[in-house]
Amino acid sequence: MTKAMHRIQRKNKFLPYLLILPSMLLFSMFTFYPFLKTIALSFFLTDKRGNPTKWAGISNWVRVLSKETFWKVIAITLEIAGINLVFTFGLAIFFALLSSQKKKGGKLYQTMYALPMAIASSPAAAIFLFIFRQKNGVINSLLGGANIGWTTEMPYAMWAVCIMTIWMNVGISYIFLLVGFRAVPQDLIESAYLDGAGVWARIWHVMLPMASPQIFFVLFLNIAISFRSFAQIKLLTGGGPANATKNLIYYIYENAIINGRYETACVQAIFLFGLILLFTSLQFALEKKFVHYQ
Amino acid sequence: MSYPLHLLPQHFTLENYQAVFAKVPLLLYLKNSVIVCVIAIFAQVIFATLAAYAFACFEFPFKKLLFSLVLATTMVPGEVVVVTNYLTIQNMGLTNSYAGLVLPSLISGTAIFLMRQYFLALPKEYKEAATIDGCGEIGYLFRVAMPLAVPTFASLAIYLFVQIYNQFFWPLLVTHENAMRTIQIGIAFLVTGDVISFGQILAGAMIAILPSVLVYILGQDYIIQGMTAGGIKG
Numbered sequence: 360m361t362k363a364m365h366r367i368q369r370k371n372k373f374l375p376y377l378l379i380l381p382s383m384l385l386f387s388m389f390t391f392y393p394f395l396k397t398i399a400l401s402f403f404l405t406d407k408r409g410n411p412t413k414w415a416g417i418s419n420w421v422r423v424l425s426k427e428t429f430w431k432v433i434a435i436t437l438e439i440a441g442i443n444l445v446f447t448f449g450l451a452i453f454f455a456l457l458s459s460q461k462k463k464g465g466k467l468y469q470t471m472y473a474l475p476m477a478i479a480s481s482p483a484a485a486i487f488l489f490i491f492r493q494k495n496g497v498i499n500s501l502l503g504g505a506n507i508g509w510t511t512e513m514p515y516a517m518w519a520v521c522i523m524t525i526w527m528n529v530g531i532s533y534i535f536l537l538v539g540f541r542a543v544p545q546d547l548i549e550s551a552y553l554d555g556a557g558v559w560a561r562i563w564h565v566m567l568p569m570a571s572p573q574i575f576f577v578l579f580l581n582i583a584i585s586f587r588s589f590a591q592i593k594l595l596t597g598g599g600p601a602n603a604t605k606n607l608i609y610y611i612y613e614n615a616i617i618n619g620r621y622e623t624a625c626v627q628a629i630f631l632f633g634l635i636l637l638f639t640s641l642q643f644a645l646e647k648k649f650v651h652y653q
Numbered sequence: 654m655s656y657p658l659h660l661l662p663q664h665f666t667l668e669n670y671q672a673v674f675a676k677v678p679l680l681l682y683l684k685n686s687v688i689v690c691v692i693a694i695f696a697q698v699i700f701a702t703l704a705a706y707a708f709a710c711f712e713f714p715f716k717k718l719l720f721s722l723v724l725a726t727t728m729v730p731g732e733v734v735v736v737t738n739y740l741t742i743q744n745m746g747l748t749n750s751y752a753g754l755v756l757p758s759l760i761s762g763t764a765i766f767l768m769r770q771y772f773l774a775l776p777k778e779y780k781e782a783a784t785i786d787g788c789g790e791i792g793y794l795f796r797v798a799m800p801l802a803v804p805t806f807a808s809l810a811i812y813l814f815v816q817i818y819n820q821f822f823w824p825l826l827v828t829h830e831n832a833m834r835t836i837q838i839g840i841a842f843l844v845t846g847d848v849i850s851f852g853q854i855l856a857g858a859m860i861a862i863l864p865s866v867l868v869y870i871l872g873q874d875y876i877i878q879g880m881t882a883g884g885i886k887g
């Protein structure tokens with residue numbers, strides 16, 4: 360081997376690491392390090408600036424997990440996830456089936472159904488507050504001047520949070536399902552039609568099974584997204600009334616940023632990660648069982 | 654707004670827009686949002702391209718491990734690490750700065766994944782031809798692979814724009830000063846502030862919605878491509 364080739368080879372040995380370096384540095388600083396630090400801080404007492412002051416063992420965990428509010432918050436987090444799952448999925452699959460055939464004007468519907476995806480949560484909250492507000496709100500006016508506190512009374516506050524969550528999420532689910540349905544081979548649908556399959560039979564026996572990877576993905580995506588609902592709670596209800604719409608993210612925000620209880624927030628953040636991990640593992644386990652890829 | 658509510662507005666007016674621009678520094682908020690988006694998008698496109706090139710076109714020790722670390726980052730939602738990231742930014746004295754706003758958004762597993770797909774799909778003959786013509790690894794990246802990647806860059810950039818422009822949680826934490834707020838946080842304070850009329854709040858909301866909706870409508874095919882690329886096999 361000549362000297363020049365040696366040099367190229369040596370250079371190439373380090374080149375890939377050099378290429379990855381900036382990304383890895385950033386990941387280390389803002390994903391890996393904070394993740395490990397979150398775990399660590401959950402075992403310490405912290406000062407006002409979030410520095411660990413004293414080893415606390417599992418006492419933070421015991422304190423957080425033995426609080427009744429915490430379990431109420433978990434129940435609300437799961438409740439929002441469940442409601443969001445059912446309605447978002449239902450609406451998204453309905454719209455996706457409606458617009459799955461490529462027709463004239465189809466693009467317009469596609470844009471319309473998916474558009475909420477592009478709208479940020481805080482202006483969306485402004486619009487929903489306009490709809491939900493007690494005095495002269497759109498809904499109360501439609502109800503003939505009703506005086507319902509849609510964001511301040513239960514069970515309405517929960518409905519308000521869920522309605523906005525569903526509205527925000529339908530677009531993403533719709534797009535994934537649409538991509539799934541559009542990928543179903545046209546000749547498969549046609550041969551089912553020639554064999555005398557009606558609309559429902561074609562949907563049930565052809566479209567849905569063929570799009571099962573997307574359907575499955577969307578189901579779990581909705582759980583994951585709704586665990587992260589924050590802006591709608593912060594801006595519509597502030598977690599109220601009496602903590603009735605407070606989910607885990609909002610609770611973490613409140614503990615860390617408003618109350619400065621970083622160790623408590625860290626315990627809850629790890630719990631949140633565990634919850635997400637649990638559903639992700641469930642997704643992988645069930646995927647092997649139920650989803651068949653072509 | 655008078656009761657009863659009308660299905661169609663009664664009088665057309667732009668007064669609310671004039672008023673909200675006069676009372677709230679919406680243009681400043683928009684400028685902040687755009688600066689954050691531009692920095693984050695440029696950083697992600699460049700860093701992700703470099704990393705993806707390494708993962709797609711080189712063989713090296715610990716490649717599998719390093720790539721699974723990249724994939725692992727997509728398993729940790731930003732919300733889980735948001736508290737400690739906030740502490741990091743605070744301890745660095747970077748609250749209320751563009752650096753504080755963008756630092757956690759300079760790279761993402763999704764971006765690397767998307768760019769890697771692109772490199773893997775690139776015909777091997779290009780690389781061979783470039784090598785025979787005396788083009789080195791870096792030369793191939795800059796002179797062959799990147800110019801061909803422009804559509805993928807566009808797809809990634811549009812996808813990231815909608816995502817970063819619409820960010821809420823992080824900018825809410827790291828900006829306390831009015832002058833550093835992004836448009837989403839500015840609107841959030843209008844909503845909870847209760848100082849100005851609802852017509853003006855909605856006018857502000859429309860201004861905030863406009864850029865991302867326009868980008869979405871013009872680039873929706875790219876966004877869908879970006880969204881579904883990393884998502885599912887199948």
